[in-house]
Amino acid sequence: MTWVDLTSKTIVAAPAHSDKTSAEDIAALTFKEISCRFGLPLTLTMDNDVRFVGAVWRALWRLCCTELKFTSSYNPQSDPAERANQQVLEGLRVAVATVVQYDEWGLALPHTTFGLNSHISAATGVSPFEFAHGSWVSPRVPLTMGLDDAVSEEQPQEAIDLAQQVASRHFAAADSMAAGQVRLCRLLQSRSTLAVVKVGDQVWLDSIHVKVAVPYKLTAQWFGPFVVLEAKGAQETLDLPATFGKAYRRVNIRRLKFFEALDAQFGTADQLPRPLPGVDGSDMYEVSRICASLILEG
Amino acid sequence: MRSTSVQTSLKSDIRNAVPKDTFFNLVSESVKAAGDNYFRDFSFDSDKVLCYQRAEDSKPRVCVPAVCREAVLRAAHGDSVLAGHPSVGRTSAAVAHSYYWPRIFANVAHFVRSCKTCAAAKSSNQKRIGAESYSAVPTPPSTSWAMDHLIGPLPTTKLRHK
Numbered sequence: 001m002t003w004v005d006l007t008s009k010t011i012v013a014a015p016a017h018s019d020k021t022s023a024e025d026i027a028a029l030t031f032k033e034i035s036c037r038f039g040l041p042l043t044l045t046m047d048n049d050v051r052f053v054g055a056v057w058r059a060l061w062r063l064c065c066t067e068l069k070f071t072s073s074y075n076p077q078s079d080p081a082e083r084a085n086q087q088v089l090e091g092l093r094v095a096v097a098t099v100v101q102y103d104e105w106g107l108a109l110p111h112t113t114f115g116l117n118s119h120i121s122a123a124t125g126v127s128p129f130e131f132a133h134g135s136w137v138s139p140r141v142p143l144t145m146g147l148d149d150a151v152s153e154e155q156p157q158e159a160i161d162l163a164q165q166v167a168s169r170h171f172a173a174a175d176s177m178a179a180g181q182v183r184l185c186r187l188l189q190s191r192s193t194l195a196v197v198k199v200g201d202q203v204w205l206d207s208i209h210v211k212v213a214v215p216y217k218l219t220a221q222w223f224g225p226f227v228v229l230e231a232k233g234a235q236e237t238l239d240l241p242a243t244f245g246k247a248y249r250r251v252n253i254r255r256l257k258f259f260e261a262l263d264a265q266f267g268t269a270d271q272l273p274r275p276l277p278g279v280d281g282s283d284m285y286e287v288s289r290i291c292a293s294l295i296l297e298g
Numbered sequence: 299m300r301s302t303s304v305q306t307s308l309k310s311d312i313r314n315a316v317p318k319d320t321f322f323n324l325v326s327e328s329v330k331a332a333g334d335n336y337f338r339d340f341s342f343d344s345d346k347v348l349c350y351q352r353a354e355d356s357k358p359r360v361c362v363p364a365v366c367r368e369a370v371l372r373a374a375h376g377d378s379v380l381a382g383h384p385s386v387g388r389t390s391a392a393v394a395h396s397y398y399w400p401r402i403f404a405n406v407a408h409f410v411r412s413c414k415t416c417a418a419a420k421s422s423n424q425k426r427i428g429a430e431s432y433s434a435v436p437t438p439p440s441t442s443w444a445m446d447h448l449i450g451p452l453p454t455t456k457l458r459h460k
Contacts, residue, residue: 001445001446001447002445002446002447003443003444003445004443004444004445005439005442005443006442006443006444007441010440015455030445034443038440038443039440039441041440041441041443042441043441043442043443044442044443044444045442045443045444045445046444046445046446049447079444079446080444081446084444084446085446085447092452102453103453103454103455104455105452105453105455106455107455132439170438170439185430188428189430191428192426192427192428193425193426193427193428194427194428194429194430195427195428195429196429197427197429204417204418220419221418221419221420221421222417222418222419223418224418225414225417233429234430253427253428253429254426254427254428255426256427257417257422257424257426257427258427259417260408260411260412260417261412262408262409263408266367266368266405266408266409
């Protein structure tokens, strides 16, 4: 199980017990690892896992006044925990290869997260430890560094300076994160065509990430068309059949393409074609040049 | 579809539908009267089917009334295994080889784009659709958390963790 603080990018990882993976157990683990150490979170972001969409999970966090945010499946841009998962797994792989046995990866987990939290995060510009606690914690630097100045009571000005330093660091990190968001959005926009999906639209769903029995190479590229039940920015809820599973109903707009229905009037709309204006102002049906060029291209 | 002879059943359907079609009825009446030069490119072939042939065309093309167009497009695009769901360009080339109607290319493009088999089976090299999305930057640290399962399953440890 992995948690990420959205502001400081602090990563917390804890192993789940093999026969305790229900919603209640995960809530207990979250309470132990997050709430007891950092206080109750204001918001909690997660994907559409079956345990997270259940009534028990929602009710528990409603009692804690914590707002739950559900991201669309397979969209790491909106769920930082997916990225953190990869980082933790990478660290574990390194540890298992060099330090511990395969069945002892749980022992390497605290060291891995400590290492990740002491490195500079690209989004904030400072390491998660420095952001959260105001001092730089690193295995290479002694932890007592700077304590000599902090304990002397005759210099309250320095304490004020330190507090201001921490505050300005927060502002700088927020600016850095906002700039990162803008950079990411610009990148995503250059790779996509801006479009608005409305409720009731019919769309095709990209078949990647959907598990089917058909051999991979012969699977349809797109499934559908499906009706859009709810449209919220980049996150759309589709009217998927039950075989797709509950978690897949909320998908990112990048996995969709529009369905073009055959015009209901096709074959019955029977009217005179609009004539082209002739050189002398009279109506003209002479379109041979246009047709000939189209045939040559076609 | 590139055959020079049109299927007889489709051809008789087309011949019967011409008098009910607004545009082609006007044309055929004008051709029968042989009065004006306005529709000089239209004529009747040996089977009394209205055809369209311009000066530079090598052979006449059958005029298809509105009600028969879907049948022609089905035959050219997807009904037969031999047609094989060709693209907009290939379908319009095949249809325009033997048939004519006003706005034929626009109609073929719309018909092919709305073909469900094509849309489901073919990969697209178009840019994906997207929406503007900025996630809000939270201000105080340790108040907003994201969580996820580690991509597992990992081997169970001696302490029965997984």
